[in-house]
Amino acid sequence: MAIAAQPALLGCGRPIDDVWETMDAPVSAHERHCPDCQAARSSLEPLFTATHELRIRDNNDADLKPRASVKASIMDIARAEVRRGRQLPLHQPSADQLGSDLTGPDLTISEQAVTSVIRAVGDTTVNDVRARRCSVELDDTDAGNQLDSASQPARLRIHLTVSVLATLLIPEAVDALRQSIIDHVAQELGLVATRVDITVEDIHHVS
Amino acid sequence: MDPHPGGYPTPDQLDEVTIVARAQDGDLVAFEHLVDRYQVALFRFAFRMLYDRGEAEDVVQDTLVQAWRRLPTLAKPEAFRSWLYQVAHRRCLNVLRERASRRTDLTRTGNPLDRDNGGSQGEYDDTSGPAQFAETAVQLRDLGTLLDLLPTEQRACWVMNGLNDLSYPEIATILGVPVSTVRGRIARARQRLAEGMQQWR
Numbered sequence: 112m113a114i115a116a117q118p119a120l121l122g123c124g125r126p127i128d129d130v131w132e133t134m135d136a137p138v139s140a141h142e143r144h145c146p147d148c149q150a151a152r153s154s155l156e157p158l159f160t161a162t163h164e165l166r167i168r169d170n171n172d173a174d175l176k177p178r179a180s181v182k183a184s185i186m187d188i189a190r191a192e193v194r195r196g197r198q199l200p201l202h203q204p205s206a207d208q209l210g211s212d213l214t215g216p217d218l219t220i221s222e223q224a225v226t227s228v229i230r231a232v233g234d235t236t237v238n239d240v241r242a243r244r245c246s247v248e249l250d251d252t253d254a255g256n257q258l259d260s261a262s263q264p265a266r267l268r269i270h271l272t273v274s275v276l277a278t279l280l281i282p283e284a285v286d287a288l289r290q291s292i293i294d295h296v297a298q299e300l301g302l303v304a305t306r307v308d309i310t311v312e313d314i315h316h317v318s
Numbered sequence: 319m320d321p322h323p324g325g326y327p328t329p330d331q332l333d334e335v336t337i338v339a340r341a342q343d344g345d346l347v348a349f350e351h352l353v354d355r356y357q358v359a360l361f362r363f364a365f366r367m368l369y370d371r372g373e374a375e376d377v378v379q380d381t382l383v384q385a386w387r388r389l390p391t392l393a394k395p396e397a398f399r400s401w402l403y404q405v406a407h408r409r410c411l412n413v414l415r416e417r418a419s420r421r422t423d424l425t426r427t428g429n430p431l432d433r434d435n436g437g438s439q440g441e442y443d444d445t446s447g448p449a450q451f452a453e454t455a456v457q458l459r460d461l462g463t464l465l466d467l468l469p470t471e472q473r474a475c476w477v478m479n480g481l482n483d484l485s486y487p488e489i490a491t492i493l494g495v496p497v498s499t500v501r502g503r504i505a506r507a508r509q510r511l512a513e514g515m516q517q518w519r
Contacts, residue, residue: 119502119505128504128505131508154512154513155508155512157512157515158461158508158515161461162461165461165462165481166481174371175361175362176357176362177358177374177378177379178375181375181379182354182357184379185353185379185386186350186353189346189350189383190346192386192387194344194390195344196344223344226343230343242340243335243340244340244342244343245343246343274333274335313335315333315336
């Protein structure tokens with residue numbers, strides 16, 4: 112067989128890869144008259160057929176996939192090791208509290224819980240915008256101006272990356288999403304989003 | 319803007335980078351979708367590399383658990399699939415190495431160098447493999463057996479391309495070798511397989 116050395120060319124100069132890739136295509140004018148191509152085709156034919164049949168068999172073989180217990184184990188481990196991120200206070204800490212441990216007696220919420228609410232806003236309120244990565248941090252500017260900080264909801268800075276539908280008017284969509292995030296963070300978490308940075312990092316098409 | 323007329327998007331309606339990005343932030347729903355999307359393909363790759371269902375399942379589990387742990391640091395979410403295969407491939411090599419070291423004292427048939435890391439020559443456990451395997455066409459059994467006889471590097475490339483539909487450039491990325499190396503390995507694998515199938519007749 113003329114498939115041996117690298118680069119894998121037939122006697123006629125044609126790459127063997129090319130022959131393999133066109134095995135299921137009709138015989139070309141060149142192949143019809145080229146003894147090298149004909150020899151290569153006929154030597155590859157049994158393998159090509161067997162490969163095709165093996166793929167079909169694998170796809171239809173209920174045993175050729177991991178048992179359900181494998182996924183169950185994976186998800187058990189993932190749940191046990193779920194990354195909740197930092198804890199954020201529900202009430203805005205005063206200036207002298209900011210440097211100290213935020214997991215003290217005050218009520219806290221995990222960063223993960225906050226970002227999941229924000230991601231859901233993208234999915235449920237603004238069409239054609241897909242929330243990707245989200246991070247939140249406590250907005251500690253003007254902390255000293257609050258006289259009674261314990262009664263004030265915590266203020267958050269939010270950063271979100273999104274993909275938007277290619278045909279979307281981006282400024283309007285981003286403004287709508289920003290307002291929607293501010294509303295939902297207030298309604299569902301009782302927190303104040305002082306700043307919502309949205310980065311459009313990608314566009315997508317109708318799926 | 320109108321609310322979603324057809325309900326909220328489910329992960330299967332989202333592009334992969336979005337799903338990966340969400341899993342990177344610890345979203346379990348997104349991660350579960352990635353498990354659903356890749357566990358069968360990874361299993362088949364590992365099964366063809368190892369020819370052992372149990373070990374292939376271990377590779378799938380180890381690969382996806384490691385994915386969950388390391389997702390936050392994945393720099394390119396669009397390369398998630400390549401990254402998964404890279405982890406799975408390394409784990410397969412580890413299994414083959416362990417097998418080889420367990421069997422160093424055993425008399426082996428064939429040329430050990432020809433097998434790279436050694437392996438289960440023709441080994442097939444009917445109790446753990448597809449039950450009807452032996453009943454299928456002779457040609458299929460030939461291909462399965464011949465695949466297991468290929469050197470590991472060639473088998474990995476041939477399976478990724480021929481059965482798992484990965485492109486030469488993606489396989490090159492996964493293995494960290496030039497595309498020309500992948501092309502050469504696949505060409506040699508194809509030659510051996512084609513010759514083997516003809517000898518079988």
